[in-house]
Amino acid sequence: MAxxxxxxxxxxxxxxxxxxxxxxxxIGLRLQHHAHVxxxxxxxxxxxxxxxxxxxxxxxxxxxxxxxxxxxSLHAVGLSLGSACGVDADHLRRLAELERQVRPxxxxxxxxxxxxxxxxxxxxxxxxLPLPYTQEALNVVTANIDHVQGVLGRRLLIENPSTYLQFSxxxxxxxxxxxxxxxxxxxxxxxxxxxxxxxxxxxxxDPASALGEYLAWIPHEAIGEIHLAGHAVRDLEGGGQVxxxxxxxxxxxxxxxxxxxxxxxxxxxxxxxxWDTDIPAFTVLQDEAATAQSFLDRVxxxxxxxx
Amino acid sequence: MLxxxxxxxxxxxxxxxxxxxVLEGQVMAGPVGAAEAFGLHRNTVRYALTNALRxxxxxxxxxxxxxxxxxxxxxxxxxxxxxxxxxxxxxxxxPDFLACYPLAAGLPYLADVGRLDxxxxxxxxxxxxxxxxxxxxxxxxxxxxxSLRVLRLDAPAAAIRDALEGGDDGALxxxxxxxxxxxxxxxxxxEGAAIRPLSPVSAAFLEGILAGASAEDALTAALATx
Numbered sequence: 398m399a400x401x402x403x404x405x406x407x408x409x410x411x412x413x414x415x416x417x418x419x420x421x422x423x424i425g426l427r428l429q430h431h432a433h434v435x436x437x438x439x440x441x442x443x444x445x446x447x448x449x450x451x452x453x454x455x456x457x458x459x460x461x462x463x464x465x466x467x468x469x470s471l472h473a474v475g476l477s478l479g480s481a482c483g484v485d486a487d488h489l490r491r492l493a494e495l496e497r498q499v500r501p502x503x504x505x506x507x508x509x510x511x512x513x514x515x516x517x518x519x520x521x522x523x524x525x526l527p528l529p530y531t532q533e534a535l536n537v538v539t540a541n542i543d544h545v546q547g548v549l550g551r552r553l554l555i556e557n558p559s560t561y562l563q564f565s566x567x568x569x570x571x572x573x574x575x576x577x578x579x580x581x582x583x584x585x586x587x588x589x590x591x592x593x594x595x596x597x598x599x600x601x602x603d604p605a606s607a608l609g610e611y612l613a614w615i616p617h618e619a620i621g622e623i624h625l626a627g628h629a630v631r632d633l634e635g636g637g638q639v640x641x642x643x644x645x646x647x648x649x650x651x652x653x654x655x656x657x658x659x660x661x662x663x664x665x666x667x668x669x670x671x672w673d674t675d676i677p678a679f680t681v682l683q684d685e686a687a688t689a690q691s692f693l694d695r696v697x698x699x700x701x702x703x704x
Numbered sequence: 705m706l707x708x709x710x711x712x713x714x715x716x717x718x719x720x721x722x723x724x725x726v727l728e729g730q731v732m733a734g735p736v737g738a739a740e741a742f743g744l745h746r747n748t749v750r751y752a753l754t755n756a757l758r759x760x761x762x763x764x765x766x767x768x769x770x771x772x773x774x775x776x777x778x779x780x781x782x783x784x785x786x787x788x789x790x791x792x793x794x795x796x797x798x799p800d801f802l803a804c805y806p807l808a809a810g811l812p813y814l815a816d817v818g819r820l821d822x823x824x825x826x827x828x829x830x831x832x833x834x835x836x837x838x839x840x841x842x843x844x845x846x847x848x849x850x851s852l853r854v855l856r857l858d859a860p861a862a863a864i865r866d867a868l869e870g871g872d873d874g875a876l877x878x879x880x881x882x883x884x885x886x887x888x889x890x891x892x893x894x895e896g897a898a899i900r901p902l903s904p905v906s907a908a909f910l911e912g913i914l915a916g917a918s919a920e921d922a923l924t925a926a927l928a929t930x
Contacts, residue, residue: 449790453829455892456792475789481709488789511789513716514709520716521786523752524745529730533708561741563732566705601735639736641744 418443418468418502418622420665422689424682425472425672431459433679440683442690443468443502445669449475452491460499470503470622470669471496472587477521478541478555479510479528485519493548503622503667505554505587506545508538508575529564530574535581538574542582554585554621557611559592559628559642561599571596572614579619586615589624590655591648591671595640608655617663625656625689626671645674647685656692664700665693706730719746720785753781756791757798761821763861764802764814766868776805792829796822813859813881820861820888820899827851827890827897841919851892854902854911858883862899904929 423443426434428450433439444463448471451460463469475488496504509525528534546553555578557571569577578584588611597607627646631639648656648670660666670685706714711730718724724742731738754777758765765773780801786794799818808814836850860879867876887907889900902910908929912922 449792452790453792454831454834455829458831477789481707481712485789491790510712513712515713515716519787520720521789522716522719522749523756523786523789523791524719524748526712526715526719526745529708529711531708537708561736561744562738563734564711564730565732566730567732599734599736599741633736633740635737637735639740639744 418470418667420667421693422668422670422686423468423470424670424679424686426463427673427676429676430679430682434463435459438466439679441467441686443470443667445470445472445503445671447471448473448492448495451495457495457498460495464499464501469499469501470505470667471499471501472556472669473504473506474523474525475511475521476506476541476545477510477512478506478545479508479526479534479538480512480541481510481537482512482514482519484541484544485512485521489545489548496549496551503554504549504551505556505622507556507558508571508578509558525558527558527560527562527564530567530569530571532568535569535574535577538578539581542578542584546582546584552583552585552621554587556587556589556624557592557596559589559595559599559640561639563600570610570614572611575611576614576616579616585619585621587622587624588615588620588659588666589626590659591624591626591628591644591652592642594649594652594655595628595642598638598640604651604655605658608658612659612662620663620666623656623659623666623668624671625652625668625685626673643674644671647681648688653688653692656689660692660696661699665696668693715742718742719749720782722746750778750781753786753791753794754778757781757795760795760825761798761818763821763865763868764818767814767817767864768808768811772807776802776808779805793826798822812883813861813864816857816859817861817864819857820855820865823853823855823890824865824897824899827853827892830892832892832894837913837916839913839919848913849891851890852910852914853890854907854914855888855890856907857886857888860886862886862888862901865899 419442421442423445424441426444426446444467451457476484507525510528511524511526512519512521542553575586593607594604597604625648626644627648629641629643629645631641633639668689670682672682714726718727724739754774757777780798784797799815802808802818803815830851834850836848836852839846839848863879885904887902889902890897905926908926909922912925
C-alpha cells in the first residue's frame with residue numbers, strides 16, 4: 398500500500414497549482430449561475446464545482462473559461478472512496494483528465510460510498526451513503542485514497558458527511574476515523590460544519606461537543622477547507638425531528654457559532670458557501686460569503702494583534 | 705456482522721426496492737429510526753435520478769407532466785439503475801423503455817421525442833467549434849463540425865419540441881402525428897444544439913460522409929436510396 402506524507406503531497410500541489418486558493422470565503426458554482434458568472438464575472442474569492450458536472454468536452458471548456466478568472470476547487474461526489482469494490486477506474490481516469498486540464502487549487506471528496514458490486518458490474522446511487530466506522534472500512538478507505546492520490550499526484554481533502562444513522566458495528570468515532578486516514582494517507586480534511594451540526598442533532602449529541610471532538614482528533618494543519626450550508630428541519634411521524642442536509646437555505650445561527658469556534662481555533666481557512674436546492678440569486682450567495690469573510694477578517698485582525 | 709462489501713450490496717438493493725427489513729440489526733437505535741433514515745437516503749436517490757432524467761428529457765416531461773414523468777422515470781430506474789457515478793449519459797435507454805411502457809401506449813410518438821431530447825443533450829455536451837470530417841467536393845473543401853450527427857425518427861419530435869419550447873398550443877395541435885421517416889442534422893452551437901430537418905437523400909449523404917466515405921461514394925449511395 399502506497400503511503401504519502403503531507404509534505405510530499407503539498408509540494409506536488411504547489412507544482413500543479415495555478416494560483417493558491419485564498420483563506421477567504423468562496424462560492425459553490427452551480428449550473429443556474431453559469432451564464433451570470435460568465436457574463437458579469439461577479440466578485441468571488443474563489444469558486445468550487447462538482448467535477449462530475451464537467452466530464453464532457455463542452456462542459457470542460459466552460460470550466461476552463463471560469464478557471465481563467467477565478468481560483469478553482471474541484472469537489473467530487475463520485476469517487477465513492479468508501480466502496481469495498483474499490484474506485485471505478487473509468488471515473489478516476491475522467492477525473493484525472495479534468496484535473497490535468499483545469500489545474501484546480503484544491504480537490505476533495507467525501508467520507509462516504511455510492512457504488513456497490515452488483516452481479517459482476519456496479520450499481521451507483523447518487524447519494525453520499527454512510528459507512529460503518531470499523532477497521533475493515535478504514536483499510537478500504539485508506540487503500541482507495543492512496544490509489545486516488547497516487548493517480549492524481551496530489552492530496553485530496555476528505556469531507557465529513559452528514560448522517561442520519563449509526564451502524565451498530567462501528568468501533569471508531571467519525572473524528573477518530575478521519576484522523577486515522579490523515580495519518581495513514583497524508584490526505585487533508587474538509588471540515589463541513591453544517592454536516593457536523595446535522596449529524597450531531599440527528600444522533601442526539603451537542604454539536605459544539607461534536608466539533609470539539611473533531612478539533613481534538615484531527616491535526617489542525619490537515620484541515621484545508623471549511624464548508625458552510627443550510628439544512629432543513631422536518632418533523633418525524635413518531636415525534637421528534639430530523640435535520641436534512643439539503644443545502645437549500647442560509648447558514649443557520651448555530652452553524653455560524655460552530656464556524657466562529659472553528660476559525661478561532663484553526664485560524665483562517667478557505668471557506669465555501671454551498672447552496673444546491675432552491676438556489677437563490679448569486680447575490681444571496683455573495684451575501685453569505687461576506688458574512689463568512691467577516692469572521693475570517695476578525696480572526697486575521699486578532700492574529701495580527703498577537704503577532 | 706456483515707463484511708463491508710455485503711453491507712453495501714444489501715444497502716444498495718434496499719435503497720432501490722425500499723425493503724429495509726434486510727438491514728435490521730445493522731443500525732443503532734437513535735433519535736431517527738432506521739426505516740426513516742434509510743427512507744431519507746432512498747428519497748435522495750429517487751429524486752436525484754428522476755431529476756437527472758427530467759433535465760435530459762425536458763420535452764418528454766413537458767408532454768406528459770410531472771406526475772406521469774416521475775412514475776415512468778422511477779419504473780425505469782428500478783430496471784436500469786446507474787452504473788456510473790457521472791450521470792451524463794444516464795437515460796440512454798429511456799426512450800426504448802418508453803416505447804414499451806404500457807402506460808405510454810397511447811403516446812406512440814413519445815419514444816422518438818425522448819430520442820431527440822437525448823441527442824440534444826449529447827450534442828450539448830460536445831466541445832464548441834471543433835473540426836470534424838472533411839467534405840472534399842473537388843473545387844470546394846469544407847470541414848464539418850465534430851459534433852455533427854444525423855438522427856432518424858418516425859415521429860414529428862422536432863415539431864413537438866419547437867411548439868412546446870415556444871409555448872405555441874396552436875402549433876402543437878396542428879402537428880401531423882402520423883409516423884413517416886423524418887431525418888435531422890444536429891450540431892453544437894453556443895446556445896446548445898442546432899436541429900435542422902434533412903431530406904432522406906441529404907440524410908443518407910451526410911451519414912456516408914460521417915462514416916468516412918468520399919463525397920462521390922456518399923452521394924452515389926445516397927441517390928440510390930432515394
